[in-house]
Amino acid sequence: MATKTEARATGQRILQSFLSAGAQEIQPDILQPAEVLLDLYGEDIRARAYVTHDPGQGEMMLRPDFTVPVVQAHMAGGAEPARYCYLGEVFRRQDHLGSARAVEYQQVGYEVFDREDPETADAEVFALFNGLLSRLGLTATIGDFGILRAAVDGLDTMPARKAALSRHIWRPARFQKLLQRYAGLVPVPETRRETLGGMRSEAPWIGLRSSGEMELRISVLKEEAEAAPISRSDVEKLDALFALNCAAADAPAALRALDIPAIAPAIERLENRLAALKARRIDLGALRFDASHGRSTMEYYDGFVFSFATENPDMPPVATGGRYDALTRILGQGAEIPAVGGVIRPGVLADLEAGR
Structure with a gap:
């Protein structure tokens, strides 16, 4: 496995390529406010984030990724169009993989914010990554x-x-279960049929939702149950x-x-x-x-x-990326801009280059 020094050296080489492509280097803080970010990352990353509490700043998290804080920085006042690059550590729990994966590793990335043709920007990012990685036979x-x-x-x-x-x-898995249920291909659970049929318990409402919110949810479920199945x-x-x-x-x-x-x-x-x-x-x-x-x-x-x-299922992807237009809308407080980018794991890349 690549040492931190090897990974950093590989990351610096990639970073220089991103700078040569016209990107501006940006370095978000390692410690990020957790309240907004946790809701944006999805279940997988939320479950793997390192979260702590600061007496003055509230709930904070170790940076699990660069894209979200880069979007925050851009939407707070970045010029347009913009291209950013970065190199640094991210932190994610790897409990589901045992001790095989590092919980602290480096990412080097490239992000494009541009109102021109989105498909052209997609191709720009992909081709840049392809040019850097094509010799590895990935x-x-x-x-x-x-x-x-x-x-x-x-x-x-x-x-x-x-x-x-x-x-x-x-x-x-959840998507498939819902689709099967909406198509009438699986039965509605007995407890749900009883609730939708009008049965009510005398027990008090518990949890964070109010009785009005629960009643609204029950009415939606009842409407769903009475709707025609998806064909x-x-x-x-x-x-x-x-x-x-x-x-x-x-x-x-x-x-x-x-x-x-x-x-x-x-x-x-x-x-x-x-x-x-x-x-x-x-x-x-x-x-x-x-x-x-x-x-x-x-x-x-x-x-x-x-x-x-690589073809090794135990090895994480060398690079990943994609388009996240909606994220700019969520963080833009009324503003939005098409955006696409990606990251490379320099530690994994260093291992491949060394034949490990």
């Missing part, structure tokens, strides 16, 4: 959450169901979409063959992105397209996603 994979969200939004069902499915796109055909199409994995060159045709009208505009954006990648000499036949790529990572990605990885 598997490069792309995906697009915009396609998945468009398919869910196009379902013929009530808005509350579509909203719930959209919230759980990043939780595949078996739509379920099969969604299942086929989420399972799609092919060469990127074949993806538009494969997606159109699924006959999901709602994703047509998203397919056009994918074609524009692929054309921009091809213009930067990316081999679309070797590049993989996985429709579900990135579904178990951070929830702030809302469009294009990518990774570069």
